[in-house]
Amino acid sequence: SAVISQKPSRDICQRGTSLTIQCQVDSQVTMMFWYRQQPGQSLTLIATANQGSEATYESGFVIDKFPISRPNLTFSTLTVSNMSPEDSSIYLCSVVIGGDEQYFGPGTRLTVT
Amino acid sequence: SQQGEEDPQALSIQEGENATMNCSYKTSINNLQWYRQNSGRGLVHLILIRSNEREKHSGRLRVTLDTSKKSSSLLITASRAADTASYFCATDRGSTLGRLYFGRGTQLTVWP
Numbered sequence: 001s002a003v004i005s006q007k008p009s010r011d012i013c014q015r016g017t018s019l020t021i022q023c024q025v026d027s028q029v030t031m032m033f034w035y036r037q038q039p040g041q042s043l044t045l046i047a048t049a050n051q052g053s054e055a056t057y058e059s060g061f062v063i064d065k066f067p068i069s070r071p072n073l074t075f076s077t078l079t080v081s082n083m084s085p086e087d088s089s090i091y092l093c094s095v096v097i098g099g100d101e102q103y104f105g106p107g108t109r110l111t112v113t
Numbered sequence: 114s115q116q117g118e119e120d121p122q123a124l125s126i127q128e129g130e131n132a133t134m135n136c137s138y139k140t141s142i143n144n145l146q147w148y149r150q151n152s153g154r155g156l157v158h159l160i161l162i163r164s165n166e167r168e169k170h171s172g173r174l175r176v177t178l179d180t181s182k183k184s185s186s187l188l189i190t191a192s193r194a195a196d197t198a199s200y201f202c203a204t205d206r207g208s209t210l211g212r213l214y215f216g217r218g219t220q221l222t223v224w225p
Contacts, residue, residue: 043203092155
């Protein structure tokens with residue numbers, strides 16, 4: 001497995017502002033992903049964070065709203081831009097280790113007021 | 114869109130009893146993974162079962178996979194209060210690693 005950390009663990013933000021979430025992994029990983037879990041819901045994939053190139057977004061998610069950086073094989077950031085209350089969710093980064101097992105970070109709980 | 118559906122949505126049992134949760138999915142898969150989530154925190158990886166496997170064990174966990182029925186089950190034996198959590202199944206999309214579809218989850222409550 002891998003040790004995955006996220007910062008911040010939680011935040012309360014005003015609508016219209018932006019928040020950048022960091023994800024750090026204790027080993028180099030090729031594949032890193034960002035997921036969202038809205039209140040009482042399951043997880044939905046936002047995008048694949050590609051090292052050295054632009055992220056690949058899933059249907060319904062766009063770069064202007066969720067810009068992602070992946071400067072190296074152990075680190076990625078997700079920014080939630082121009083936030084509204086509908087963005088209140090838990091945001092989780094995830095990595096694939098050892099072929100196909102997938103592990104998740106502890107999550108960032110975001111509340112937008 | 115979501116691929117998996119867990120059944121039941123909620124399960125309440127006494128300590129020492131077994132808990133069985135089911136997951137159905139819609140398309141072909143390479144593998145299926147089960148996760149546990151405590152009170153809206155991060156996901157804990159429990160077990161991965163590949164499409165060519167029918168059963169897998171890990172401690173008190175037993176997972177089965179029936180690809181003909183597109184379904185999987187997670188059995189927790191001799192449950193403990195600490196097993197209280199939400200349990201999710203997640204399937205890959207048959208081609209790309211890491212892009213998982215999650216079911217809605219089963220909320221398991223184990224009473225001491």
